[in-house]
């Protein structure tokens with residue numbers, strides 16, 4: 059069976075984009091593949107988080123993963139830092155990774171532009187840590203967004219170099235996983251591109267948003283002056299509202315608003331109220347589940363422990379074999 063692996067840095071609560079663009083797909087994948095899903099807390103150290111925040115964020119994201127349907131009985135769900143073998147593989151891989159290829163990555167260039175005062179070696183070697191994550195379980199497929207494709211290419215280059223250098227066909231060359239459907243892109247509430255935690259809190263719907271927070275965000279969503287003639291094309295802002303509505307509202311409700319847009323009788327205030335009601339109904343059970351799981355420290359610890367055991371079993375095997383291949387015989 060093919061192995062799938064994906065990781066997410068614990069940078070904050072999950073939003074609708076993460077849910078539809080990543081988690082929902084992960085939930086489906088776990089039925090068909092040997093899946094590893096992990097929380098990339100080592101990666102987060104490049105930004106020097108304080109210890110309490112780091113720990114809280116890891117648990118928060120874990121509770122949200124579980125609430126979305128990741129199932130520890132079907133997949134290996136783990137925290138990166140509870141599998142120290144990844145650090146050993148990272149060190150070996152760094153020996154065959156060239157500074158030049160790391161310096162050329164777009165993400166690194168972007169980071170040094172944003173934070174010229176914190177250009178640490180961890181930032182430079184971010185791709186080799188990611189390669190270690192992937193190769194540690196000899197994963198075949200990695201579901202990643204566009205921004206991570208370059209990192210995956212570096213992983214393939216490193217794996218190929220290792221195989222060539224040691225004349226072994228040891229690491230599979232991991233491929234980007236493409237979902238059957240086209241990648242979904244969840245739009246933001248302000249008419250500006252995709253929903254993302256980096257572009258404005260108020261335009262991003264988090265799975266944990268309660269009714270009053272949702273109300274504020276949805277009622278403030280950008281609209282336009284209304285359709286000027288029958289069957290006119292929608293502005294980006296209005297198309298975004300319809301896209302969000304299609305996610306959570308019944309088809310006949312969406313159709314009703316499509317019709318009223320087309321005959322120019324639409325009232326955006328009514329549409330927003332409907333969207334709010336349906337979004338709230340959709341999020342309520344997830345919100346409850348997240349709350350319940352987040353407060354169950356014992357359960358979360360158990361899940362972290364089970365995940366670490368499962369992930370370390372696979373990690374230890376790889377490390378044992380890699381050490382042997384490299385020439386460490388003890």
Ligand code: ADP
Nearest residue numbers: 075076079080203242243244252253254255256
């Ligand atoms: P953010 O943009 O909020 O920082 P991340 O980059 O951490 O989100 O995204 C984690 C995962 O969620 C990635 O797999 C990404 O493809 C997916 N994702 C994030 N935002 C969206 C979106 N608006 N639509 C679809 N998928 C998304």
Ligand code: TRP
Nearest residue numbers: 063064065066067098188191192
């Ligand atoms: N770099 C990824 C991101 O920021 C997270 C990540 C770390 C990852 N290691 C990985 C993703 C391995 C896939 C595979 O989104």
